[in-house]
Structures are given as structure tokens and as C-alpha cells.
Amino acid sequence: MKKPVLLVAMGATLLLGCETLGRLDLQIERPEVTVESIAPTRLSFSDAEITTSLRVTNPNAAGIRLTGFSYVVEVEGGEFLSGDQSEGLDIAGFGQTSVEFPVVIGFPGLIDGVRAVRGKHEVEVAVSVELRFDLPVLGAVRMPVQQAVTMPVVRPPRLRATELVLDSITLSGARLELTVRFENPNGFALRLDSVAYAFSVRGQTWVAGQTETPRVVAPGAAHDIAIPMTISFTAFGRTVREILLDEAPIAYALVARADLRPQLDLLPPVVLPFESEGRLELRRR
Numbered sequence: 001m002k003k004p005v006l007l008v009a010m011g012a013t014l015l016l017g018c019e020t021l022g023r024l025d026l027q028i029e030r031p032e033v034t035v036e037s038i039a040p041t042r043l044s045f046s047d048a049e050i051t052t053s054l055r056v057t058n059p060n061a062a063g064i065r066l067t068g069f070s071y072v073v074e075v076e077g078g079e080f081l082s083g084d085q086s087e088g089l090d091i092a093g094f095g096q097t098s099v100e101f102p103v104v105i106g107f108p109g110l111i112d113g114v115r116a117v118r119g120k121h122e123v124e125v126a127v128s129v130e131l132r133f134d135l136p137v138l139g140a141v142r143m144p145v146q147q148a149v150t151m152p153v154v155r156p157p158r159l160r161a162t163e164l165v166l167d168s169i170t171l172s173g174a175r176l177e178l179t180v181r182f183e184n185p186n187g188f189a190l191r192l193d194s195v196a197y198a199f200s201v202r203g204q205t206w207v208a209g210q211t212e213t214p215r216v217v218a219p220g221a222a223h224d225i226a227i228p229m230t231i232s233f234t235a236f237g238r239t240v241r242e243i244l245l246d247e248a249p250i251a252y253a254l255v256a257r258a259d260l261r262p263q264l265d266l267l268p269p270v271v272l273p274f275e276s277e278g279r280l281e282l283r284r285r
Helices: 002-024 107-113 238-245
Strands: 032-043 047-057 064-075 078-085 089-091 096-106 122-135 139-152 158-169 173-183 190-201 204-210 215-217 222-232 250-262 270-280 282-284
Touching (some): 032 139, 047 139, 096 122, 158 250, 158 270, 204 222, 215 222
Antiparallel strands (some): 032 047, 047 096, 064 078, 064 122, 122 139, 158 173, 190 204, 190 250
């Protein structure tokens, strides 16, 4: 009675062994990874966002898992930043999925830290991605892809006082003209809609106001804003008259706000603040 039982058990073992060998015989292929797009998706005067979109295709009947990926961003051939994403996802058999991730590139660090960028208005940004997969039979597999894109370099404009001219002076007051220069260091034009300003000397605001005439400042160009001012010694005190008659440079503070419309896609209208201090030689006409 025991002999038939032993034969049945041996038969079941052989069948299980064949099934295991069949599973090991599965033809597991590596997933296909393609770059769908890489492009700037946001720009400001402080940084740029570059978004990379990848398409992952599973050619197998069995499901696979993307366990994470690492990336390296190069600017003009030199490594600028890197990172790692450990959050994974499952991809069904014969399924597809998109992997999209943005990286942010700060312009101050880029301009000051990468010598190859200096003086350029556009740079090449290359993003290298290595995806990590867990596949049946094959186990851990890495798939590298790389793509490059051209990105504009955005530099903040500069606003500064360049000249102070004394037109006339009497016992009761003085007439002067202040020149404020707006400089556009970029490879694209900036529309300057208005500038609000306040010019102070020794804590007293000599002139404050706002320009109203829009002006398009060409790439790499500058625009001078002439600001006339009339000072009453009765209102400001005799100290102002002494400052104007003295031959020493005049220490000043300039606070301003510029309403800008950049002529560049993805760079939205913005109001930029400016603050500067310095000394101006008083020129007499």
C-alpha cells in the first residue's frame, strides 16, 4: 500500500521541477527608455527650471519595477549639480509610463562658478539620467540616457546713479539734475515701463517720483533717465547749501523699483527692487 504513494510523490516533485525550469527559461528583456523632451519650463532673473521627460516601456509579459534614478546636470561640459530619486514605481507587463522631473539651476552660482558661462547669453545644458530597475530573472539593471538643450542665461539689470549736476544755486534754493542709468546686460531686450525712485543724502530725500514713459532697452544697451530736482533751503535747511558748495563728493542712497517686461519667452513681467549707495562728484554747468 505504501509503494504507490511514493511513486505519486516522486511524480509531483518532477512536475514542480519542470515548472521551475520553465520560469527560469523566460526571455526577460531590458526596458526601453527614451527621452520624450527636455526644455526650460520656467525662467526668472534668479534661476531656471529644466524639465526632463522620459518614456519607459516594459516589453515583457511580467511586471517590472523602477526602483529609482540618479542624474547629473552638466553646463558647457562641466558638472554643475547632481541628485538621486529613490522613490520607485511598478510597470505592468507590456505597459508604459512617463518619468518627469525638473531641476533648478541658479543663475548667480552658474555665472560666478562656471568660467565657461561668463560673457555668454546661451549655454548648453546636458542632463544624464541612470534609471535603476528590478527585473525578473535578471535582477538589478541600470539604464543610462542623456540629452542636451540650449538654455538662455538671464542676468539681473542694473540701476545706478551716474551723475549729479548743479544747474543753479541761490540763497533760497538750488536746481539740480540727477542721471540714473538702467543697464541691460542680457541677450534679449527689456521693456522698461516705469521706474519709481527716491534719492537721499544724509537721510534727507532730495527727490522722489516715478517715470511714466515706457522704453525698450536693447540687448547689452543702457538707458539714461534724467531726473530734475528743486531744493528749497528753507524746507531742507542750510546744511544742504553747504553740501552743494563743498567740493567733496556727495554720499547718497538710491532706492528704486523698476517695472519690467522682458522680451523673452517664459520670462514673465516683473517688478525688480534696486538699492545702492555711493559717492557722486557734483558737476556744475
